[in-house]
Amino acid sequence: MKQTKKWAFSFIALLVLGLVSCTKNSAVNNLSNADTRIYITxxxxxxxxxxxxxFSINDSVTVINNGQSSKSLTPTGQAFIDAISKYMQQAGYTLVSNTSNPDLGINVTYINTTTTGIIDYTDYYDLYSGYYDPTFWGYGGYGYYSPYIYGVYQINSGALSIDMLDLKNAAANGKIKIIWNGLIRGEGIADATTADSQVQALFSQSPYIKAN
Structure with a gap:
């Protein structure tokens, strides 16, 4: 009798564990693209x-695909540029051309890779500096500088990075300083229909970005 109870208990325990495991796997597999996204500022x-x-925004998006870089402006890229412009203006900033001495410059980068790694800003702007020509902002010969290093991107996930540049003090500093970064990682980032909500999420967790 005791042996029977023991086997019955073991069977029930295994059944419960199996159900829990199935539930967890099902929940993970059923995540929407929006559920997989992580927003880091x-x-x-x-x-x-x-x-x-x-402020002014670079007129194209830098695409880093498995270490290879290119510039492009797809409808999705334009959707992100438009969304950034929208939320910057809502924060009180005035959009001007890159030739009108903007106080802030904004670069947008889409990163796609098949390996897990870290976005190291000391290498990021050195390796791909040809795609972020400071001449675009009117500061030819200047280098970029970031006070922080971070950024994890994931296998088969891709990431979108938005860099805010201090152009107002570039001449005094002798370099273009990155004063804010927003990073989105997860599934389905390159989607024009969700570009606005993705950018909004970054600005929502950065309430200090205000012109007054």
């Missing part, structure tokens, strides 16, 4: 964003 804590009034 970083700022230079020494910067007062209200000291800047105007």
């Amino acid at each position: 970083q700022r230079d804590s020494t910067v007062n964003f209200s000291n800047y009034k105007t």
